[in-house]
Amino acid sequence: MRDVGLIGLGAMGLGMAQSLRRAGHRVHVYDVRDEAARKFAAEGGVACTSPADVASRCEVVVGVVVNAAQTEQVLFGEKGAASSMKGGNLFVMCSTVDPNWSVALEQRLEGLGLLYLDAPISGGAAKAAAGQITMMTAGKPAAYAMAGELLEGMAAKVYRLGDRAGNGSKVKIINQLLAGVHIAAAAEAMALGLREGVAADALYDVITHSAGNSWMFENRMPHVLKNDYTPLSAVDIFVKDLGLVLDTARATKFPLPLASTAHQMFMQASSAGHGREDDAAVIKIFPGIQLPD
Template identity: 50%
Template sequence: MSISHPSTGPAAAVIGLGSMGLGMAKSLLKAGFTVRGCDVSQAAKDRFSQAGGQVADTPAEAAKDVGVVLCVVINSTQTDGVLFGKNGAFQAMRPQSVFVSSATMAPSEARRLAGRLAERNIHYLDAPISGGAVKAADGALTVMASGSRAAFEKAEGLLAAIAAKTYRLGDAPGIGASVKMINQHLAGIHIAAACEAITLASKLGLDLPTVYEVITASAGNSWMFENRVPHILSGDYTPLSSVEIFVKDLGILQDMARMERFPAPLAAAALQMYLATSGAGMGGDDDASVARTYAALSGASLPEHRS
C-alpha cells in the first residue's frame, strides 16, 4: 500500500475512483476523513493521491482497519469481486464494520451480498446514489439506503459528507436497490424520450435551440430533457453517463419486471434504443447518443459531432 499523506481524521476506504467515486472520496476528504482509495486504474489512483488521499493497491489493503468501506463500482459482479475476489475486502474488514454499496444492482443481489457479509458480522448498507459527478464532488448526492440501524449509525458520518439527502427506506437490504431501479426506469425512459423528441424536431426542420428554449419553459420539460439536450445541441457526447449504463440498468429492470409478471413496455422500448446505440459502436459515449441513432434511422440532421 502506498501512503502519500498523514492520517488525521476518521478513516474510510473508497473502492472505485471513477467519476462518481472520486468525487465522493474528495467530499470525504473535505469533511475531515482520512480516506484510503483503491481502483484498477493507476491514473485514477494518481488523481486521488494528488487530491490528498491515501492510495491502496488492493481492496484488502484499502479496507484494513477502517470502520466503513464505500464501494462505488458499476454492478453486482464488480461488487462481488471487490469483496470476495483475489485480495478482496471481505477478509480484511473487521467485524462490526460497515460496507456501503453504491452500485446499481438487482435487489436479490443486494440481499445475497448482505448475507455473505453477515457471516463475519459485517454490516451491509444498500446505498445506491443519484446526482451525477458534479454533485458527487460537491457532497450533494441523493442516497437511497436501506439496512440495519447499526449499519446506518456506523455510516452516519460518511453519508453526511457525501449526500445532501439520505433516504432511510427500511431495514432490509434490497429496498434501496429497488428504489434505485425505479429511478433508473424513469431516467432511462426520459432520456430516450428527450432524444426522440429533439431528433423529430430536427426532422421537421425546426430550429433546435429555439425548441429547447420553448420546451424547457413548458409542460413537456423533464430534468433529463433539460440536462441532456444541450449535449446534442453542442455535438458533445463525452460520456458523463454512458449508453452502457442504461443497457445494464434497463436490462436489470426488465428482469425484475418479468419476475414480478409486471408489464414494462415503455422501459422495454427504451432499452431497445440503448441496445441499438451500443450496437452501432456508441456504447461508451454519452447516453444522449440515442439521438444519433434516431437520426441515423430517420435521416434527420443533428449538430456535428465534436470528436
C-alpha cells in the same frame, strides 16, 4: 476525523471521495487505474494498492463501481476487501444492482460477521463533487450506527428505506426506469424537431421553458447541441439498468411497456457502436436527421 475507504474513482466515486475529504475525513482510495488514486492522493487523500489494502485501514469501506460483478470482485476477488475487513466493519454498496442480489450479499457478509448497507446513489458527477447526491439506503440499525455522519458527508439526501437490504436497490431501479424513459423521450423529441427543420438551439430553449421539459431533457440535450458524447453516463449503463428493471418486473409478470421500449432504444444504439458514448447518443438511432456539428 475518521478513516474511510472508497473503492472506484469514476465520475461519481471521485466526487464522493472529495466530499468526504472536504468534510474532514482521512479518505483511503483504490481504483483499477493507478493514476486516478495517485492523483487523489496528491490532493490530500491516501492511495492504496488493492481493495484489501483499503479495508485493512478503515472500518467503513464504500464501493462505487458499475455493477454487481465489479462489486463481487471488489469484495471477494484477488486481494478483495472482505479478506481484510474485521468483524463489525461496514461495506456500503453504491452500485445499481438486482435487489435480490443485494439481499443475498447482505446475508453473505453477515456470515462473515460484517455489516452491509444497500445504498445506491443518484445525482451525477457535479452533485457528487459538491456532496449533493441522493442515497437510497436500507440496512440494519447497526450498519447506520457504524456509518455515522459519513453518509451525510457524501449526500444532501439520505433516505432510510428499510432495516434490511433490498429496498434501496428497488427504489434505485425505479429511478432508473424513469431516467431511462426520460432520456429516450428527450432524444425522440429532439430528433423529431431536427427532422422537421427546427433549429436545435431554439427547440432546446423553448422546451426548457415549457411544460414538456424534464430534468433529463435539460441536462442531456446540451450534449447533442455541442456534439459532445463524452460519457458521463454511457448508453450501456442504461442497457444494464433498464435490463434490471425489466428482470425485476418479469419475475412477477408486471408489464412495463415504456421501459421495454426505452431499453430497446438503448440496445439499438449500443449495437450500432455507441455503447460507450454518453447516453444522449441514443438520439443517433433515428434515421434521416442532421445532428449539430
